[in-house]
Amino acid sequence: MPWITIISVTVCISLIQTTLLHHISFLGIQPDLFIIFLVFHSLNANRERSFHASWVVGLTKDIFSEGPFGLNTVLFIIAGYIVSIIRGNIYGRHLATQISVTFIISIIYNLLYLCLLSMLITSTGLLSVTWKCPLIAIYNSIIVPPVFWLFSRFYFSFGFPSSKRRF
Amino acid sequence: MRRNRDRSTKRFIVFVFVVASISLLFIPESITNNIKVTVASPLAPVQKLISHTSNFFKNGFKKLASLSTAADEKSELEKEVFLLKNKIVKQQDIINIFKKKLEIVSEYKKDIDDKEEPVVADIIGFDVSNFRKSIIVDVGKKQGVSVGDVVVFGNALVGRISAIGSSSGRVMLITDPASNVPSRFLNSRTQGMVQGTADGKCVMKYVPRQVKVDKPEKIISSGMGGIFPKSLYIGNVIEVKQKSASLFKDIKIIPRVDISKIENVLVIKRKKEENTPE
Structure with missing residues (x-):
C-alpha cells in the first residue's frame, strides 16, 4: 500500500471531518472517521501497513485538532496495534465483527484520550464528559456499514492487496 | 539470514516511529501550533469551498422546510434581538461601572478601544476531536491577525486565536476544556x-x-x-x-x-503600537 494512497484518504477524511460532519452532530457528538478508517485498515492490512496507516492518521488528527501534539498519534498506534493483534482470531469480513471492533476500539481510544488529556491540560471539567465515550462509539458503529463499503470500493479500485480477497 | 535482517530493520523502523511519536508530546506548544497551521494552511481554500457549499445547501434546505417567507423575517428579527440584547448587557455593565464612579476604568476602556480593529472572518472548519472545541477561520497573518486576538460574535465572546497561519487561523472556543x-x-x-x-x-x-x-x-x-x-x-x-x-x-x-448556528465571527485585531521618535 503506497504512502500516497494513505495520505490521500487521510486528507479527504480530514476535509470531510472538519467541514461536513458537524452538520450531522447529535448532542454535540460527531462520528470519528479517523477511527473507522483505522479499524478498516487494521482489519484488512498486515501489521506493518496497519502501523504506518495508524501513524499517519493519528498525526493528521493531531494537526486538525486543538491540544497536545502527538497524543492522537500515540493513541492511534496503540489502537491499530490492538486491532492487529485480535485480527487473526476474528472473522473480519463479517459486518457484525466490523461494527463490534469499531465500537470497542472507539471506547478504548476515547477513554484513553480523555484520561491523558485531563492529565495534560489540568482541566477539571473533562472527566464530566465521560458519558460521551459510549455515545461516540455507538455513533461510529452505526455509520460503519456505509463507510466500510465506501472504503472497500475505493481500495478495490486502487488495488488494496487484501481488499480483492476480502471484499 | 536476510529474512532476519529485514525483520530487525522493520522492528527498528517501528521503534523509531514510536519514539518519534512520543517525543512529539514534549515539543513546546508554540512550535507545534506553527507546525499545525503550516501543514493545514494549504487545505484552507478547499475547506472554505466545502464549508460555503454545505452552508449554501443547508440554508437552502432550511428555507424549503420552512415553506414560508415568515421564517426569513423571523430569523432576521432573531438576529436583531440577539444583537440588541447583547448590546443591552454591555450597556448595563457600563452603567454599573459609572454607578460605582470608576471614571478611570472607563477612560482605560476608551484607550483600549482605540487600539482595536475588527476583522470579519468566515468559519471554514471545526475541530476533528469530540473533546476539543475549536474552529478554523479564514483570516491569518496576511490580514494582520495574531495569536491571542479575541474573537466575538455580536458583542458576545466566542474565543481567542490559538494558532495562526498565513491565511487561516485556529480559534480556541470558550467551551474548550483548556480555555x-x-x-x-x-x-x-x-x-x-x-x-x-x-x-x-x-x-x-x-x-x-x-x-x-x-x-x-x-x-x-x-x-x-x-x-x-x-x-x-x-x-x-x-x-x-x-x-x-x-x-x-x-x-x-x-x-x-x-457556534453551530453561525457562519462568521469577528476577530478583534490588536493594533501594534507605533514607535514614537525620541
Whole structure:
C-alpha cells in the first residue's frame, strides 16, 4: 500500500471531518472517521501497513485538532496495534465483527484520550464528559456499514492487496 | 539470514516511529501550533469551498422546510434581538461601572478601544476531536491577525486565536476544556473563572459559597489578566450546585453564542503600537 494512497484518504477524511460532519452532530457528538478508517485498515492490512496507516492518521488528527501534539498519534498506534493483534482470531469480513471492533476500539481510544488529556491540560471539567465515550462509539458503529463499503470500493479500485480477497 | 535482517530493520523502523511519536508530546506548544497551521494552511481554500457549499445547501434546505417567507423575517428579527440584547448587557455593565464612579476604568476602556480593529472572518472548519472545541477561520497573518486576538460574535465572546497561519487561523472556543476566561456576574460583580467542559457548555469556578447566584444571571468577561477585554457577554447561568464540603459553588453556564448556528465571527485585531521618535 503506497504512502500516497494513505495520505490521500487521510486528507479527504480530514476535509470531510472538519467541514461536513458537524452538520450531522447529535448532542454535540460527531462520528470519528479517523477511527473507522483505522479499524478498516487494521482489519484488512498486515501489521506493518496497519502501523504506518495508524501513524499517519493519528498525526493528521493531531494537526486538525486543538491540544497536545502527538497524543492522537500515540493513541492511534496503540489502537491499530490492538486491532492487529485480535485480527487473526476474528472473522473480519463479517459486518457484525466490523461494527463490534469499531465500537470497542472507539471506547478504548476515547477513554484513553480523555484520561491523558485531563492529565495534560489540568482541566477539571473533562472527566464530566465521560458519558460521551459510549455515545461516540455507538455513533461510529452505526455509520460503519456505509463507510466500510465506501472504503472497500475505493481500495478495490486502487488495488488494496487484501481488499480483492476480502471484499 | 536476510529474512532476519529485514525483520530487525522493520522492528527498528517501528521503534523509531514510536519514539518519534512520543517525543512529539514534549515539543513546546508554540512550535507545534506553527507546525499545525503550516501543514493545514494549504487545505484552507478547499475547506472554505466545502464549508460555503454545505452552508449554501443547508440554508437552502432550511428555507424549503420552512415553506414560508415568515421564517426569513423571523430569523432576521432573531438576529436583531440577539444583537440588541447583547448590546443591552454591555450597556448595563457600563452603567454599573459609572454607578460605582470608576471614571478611570472607563477612560482605560476608551484607550483600549482605540487600539482595536475588527476583522470579519468566515468559519471554514471545526475541530476533528469530540473533546476539543475549536474552529478554523479564514483570516491569518496576511490580514494582520495574531495569536491571542479575541474573537466575538455580536458583542458576545466566542474565543481567542490559538494558532495562526498565513491565511487561516485556529480559534480556541470558550467551551474548550483548556480555555479559561476571567469573568464576573453582571449584577453582583462577583468574579470567577469560566472554563470549558467540552460538551458545549462552560462552568464558572472559584465563586465563593456564600455568594447568592440566581439562575438567569448573566456572566461577562472581567478583563482581568488583559487577555480578554472586559464587558463581553459570555453566557447565562443554568445550574447552581453547592457541595457540602466545597468552598466554592459549581455553576454551569450556557454560552451566549451557539457556534453551530453561525457562519462568521469577528476577530478583534490588536493594533501594534507605533514607535514614537525620541
